[in-house]
Amino acid sequence: MSTVSRRTFVSTPARDSTKTWHAVVDLLAPGATHPARKELLDVVGIAASIISDRSPKDHAIVATCDGPRTRVYCLFDDDAVDGSDANEAALGYDALKGDWAVSLPCDPDELDWVQRALKKHSSRITARELNASVAADQDEPAAVTAQVSLVPDLKGLLES
Template sequence: MSSTYSRVFRSNPHRDALDTWEEIVELLTQGRNGSDRNELLAAGGTAASVIADQAAKDAAIVVTCDGPRTRIYTLHDDDAIDGSDAKEDTLGYDPLKGDWKLSLPCPTDDLEWVNNSLKKQSNRITARDSAETAGSDTTKPSTSGALVLNPKGFLGS
């Protein structure tokens, strides 16, 4: 199994959805120009629509390649203004190395038109139903939960 790295981008109202997508493209292309960047930017309007719908708030934009997997989430509203949960720093690897693919989470009602729109721009960028990702490695891990203390760990067996 390959490694997985996550990034979290501040979106609306800190920056609009298209600007958020352009920052994500900058991360993925590592500032390089070329066909990968052009392909990602061509899908900008559709990707921005998905970001504006806050689909990537809890279900990740997933990028797979010949290296580690990258998961990208977005922050919105007060979380985007505060920004304390943001993690927009560069990656230490090329997230578009080799045969890359990008999957956008999408609200169920929009899935058909989003996929049709993306097909016109790219055969590597697709959308998936964000409601069906629950429990998979594309959803944000829960930060709340009961703390369970194992006293045997402190006292020995």
């Protein structure tokens, strides 16, 4: 099972949705020379639209890579102004190392146009319905099951 880190960013009204996406990009692809940075910035309008719809309030923006997974949520309204639940701290790893992908949560009514628009800019940045799991998440229950099945049958061992 993969390691997961969670970050929570303040958004509107404390920070507009475009600035929120820029802050998320700074977390996922820090530094001007990070190889994924341009690709993330190319979709700023689309990502800002998703943030404006408040989709990342309860449904994470998910970054997967060859290392740990990163889940990003946003705070809105009084929670954003207060900011006490925010955690925008830098990660101790490269969130987009190797074979990376970013999945944006999207309202079902907006999903078609968002997917088409993202496809014009990137094959690594995709959108999913709000309650849909990220493809890699679907593999995790199998890993848990495999771990459970490795528990030895002590009763059978003692009867031998």
